[in-house]
Structures are given as C-alpha cells and as structure tokens.
Amino acid sequence: MSDDFIIADKEFIDTSRIPIVTVETIDDFHAGDLSEMCDATEEAIQAGGGFGWVAPPSRSVLENYWRGVLLIPDRVLIVGKLDHVIAGSCQILKPPQNNEAQAFSCQLTTFFLAPWARGYGMAGQLVVEAENYAKSNGFQTINLDVRATQDRAIHSFETLGFTKIGIHPNYALIDGEYVAGYYFTKQI
Numbered sequence: 001m002s003d004d005f006i007i008a009d010k011e012f013i014d015t016s017r018i019p020i021v022t023v024e025t026i027d028d029f030h031a032g033d034l035s036e037m038c039d040a041t042e043e044a045i046q047a048g049g050g051f052g053w054v055a056p057p058s059r060s061v062l063e064n065y066w067r068g069v070l071l072i073p074d075r076v077l078i079v080g081k082l083d084h085v086i087a088g089s090c091q092i093l094k095p096p097q098n099n100e101a102q103a104f105s106c107q108l109t110t111f112f113l114a115p116w117a118r119g120y121g122m123a124g125q126l127v128v129e130a131e132n133y134a135k136s137n138g139f140q141t142i143n144l145d146v147r148a149t150q151d152r153a154i155h156s157f158e159t160l161g162f163t164k165i166g167i168h169p170n171y172a173l174i175d176g177e178y179v180a181g182y183y184f185t186k187q188i
Contacts, residue, residue, distance in 0.1 A: 019082050019083050019120055020082070020083055021081070021082055021120050021125060022081045022084075023078065023079070023080045023081075023122065023128075024078070024129070025076060025077065025129065026077055026078075027077075029066070029067075033079075034063055034067070036086035036087075037062075037089070038062040038066065039114070040087050040089075040113075040114040041056070041066075041112065043114040043115055043116070044088070044112040044113060044114050044115070047114075047115045048149065048150070049112050049113070049153070051109070051111065051112050052110075054174055074093060074094040074096065075091050075092070075093055076091060076092040077089060077091055078091065078092070078126055078129050078130055080113070080117070080122040080125060080126050082116075082120060087114045087116070087117030087122065088111075088112055088114060088122055088123070088126060089111075089112065089126070090108055090109070090110060091108075091110045092107070092108060092109075092134055092142075093108075094106050094137075104138075104139060104140045104141060105139060105140065105141035105142070106141075106142055106143070107142070107143050108127070108143070108144040109144065111123075111126065111144070111146075111153060113126075123153070124156060124159070127156065127157070127160050128160070131186075131188050134188055135188045139188065140188060141185060141186065141187055141188065142162075142185070143183070143184070143185045144157065144162065144184050144185075145168075145171070145181050145183045145184070146181065146184070147171060147172050147179050147180075147181055147182075148167070148179060148180040148181060148182055149174075149179055154182060157184050158184075161186055162184040162185065162186045163184060163185055163186065164182050164183070164184055165183050165184065165185050166182070167180055167183070168180060168181045
C-alpha cells in the first residue's frame with residue numbers, strides 16, 4: 001500500500017488529496033480573484049455569516065465593495081485559499097490618524113469563510129495572519145465583534161485567546177428580530 005493512503009474507520013483516505021490551505025495579505029486582485037472573492041462572500045452570506053449582509057447584494061455591489069477595500073489605506077485585506085481558490089477573508093482596520101489615544105489597537109473585521117472551506121483550519125490561519133500583520137505594524141491589541149449566533153467564529157476566537165469583554169443585546173436586526181453581539185479583545 002502506498003504511503004499516500006491511510007485507513008480510517010475501515011475506509012481508505014487518499015492523503016495526497018488533502019486540500020492545501022494558504023493565507024496571505026493582498027493589495028491587488030489577480031485574474032479570477034475578484035470573482036472567487038464574490039462567490040465565497042455570497043456563499044458565506046447565504047450560510048448566515050455575511051459580516052453585516054443578511055442577503056447577498058448584487059454582484060456589482062460585491063465587486064465594488066471588494067475593489068473599494070483595496071483602495072482604503074487603513075484597511076488590510078487578508079485572504080484564505082483552499083486549493084488555490086479564495087474561500088474566505090478578514091480585514092485589519094487601522095484607527096484613524098487623529099485617534100492617537102487608540103493608535104495602539106486595530107480592529108479585526110469582515111471575517112468570513114465559505115461553508116465549503118470550513119473544517120480545514122483556515123479560520124485560525126486567517127486570524128494568526130491578522131495578528132502577525134498587526135504586531136509587525138506596531139499594534140498591541142486587536143478588537144473584534146461578532147453576532148452571538150455565529151458559534152463557529154466565536155469558538156475560533158476563544159480558542160485563539162480572544163477574551164469576551166462585552167455583549168450588545170441589540171447588535172443586529174435579522175428578519176425583524178434583534179440578535180445580540182459579542183465584543184472580544186486580545187493583547188498581542
């Protein structure tokens with residue numbers, strides 16, 4: 001038997017087909033990237049993890065949103081790829097220059113994964129990449145907020161050492177019902 005196969009629960013698993021997860025900070029979209037980003041965003045929104053969107057907007061709105069992210073100097077886009085296809089992302093939002101009192105901290109925002117990319121460790125890798133970027137750019141603290149209904153994201157943040165510091169009972173309005181939100185922080 002080849003070393004590329006293992007036995008698990010009496011089934012053969014082809015370990016040479018374990019998906020490749022990569023995470024990187026980008027400042028430009030290359031061929032196909034924008035389309036992949038929009039596809040992953042739409043799927044995440046439909047699965048309930050749309051970083052603010054409840055229903056997918058039109059494709060042109062998504063494309064303009066992602067192009068705009070790359071134009072904003074205080075936003076840093078970090079993408080995760082599964083087998084070289086964009087499957088999720090997060091952003092670091094730097095404080096405005098006039099906010100000297102909070103210049104030590106940044107915000108982790110717009111974190112999402114397409115449903116088909118979950119379970120491969122990409123969430124943790126995205127957060128670690130964000131932390132590394134923040135730390136290497138002089139930030140000491142990362143803050144974030146998330147809907148209370150996003151159990152997987154909450155678990156990931158807690159596993160990665162984020163501390164819940166607050167609850168907002170009317171954080172979001174989904175289908176006419178308020179959803180609580182949690183606020184987290186981490187010293188890096």
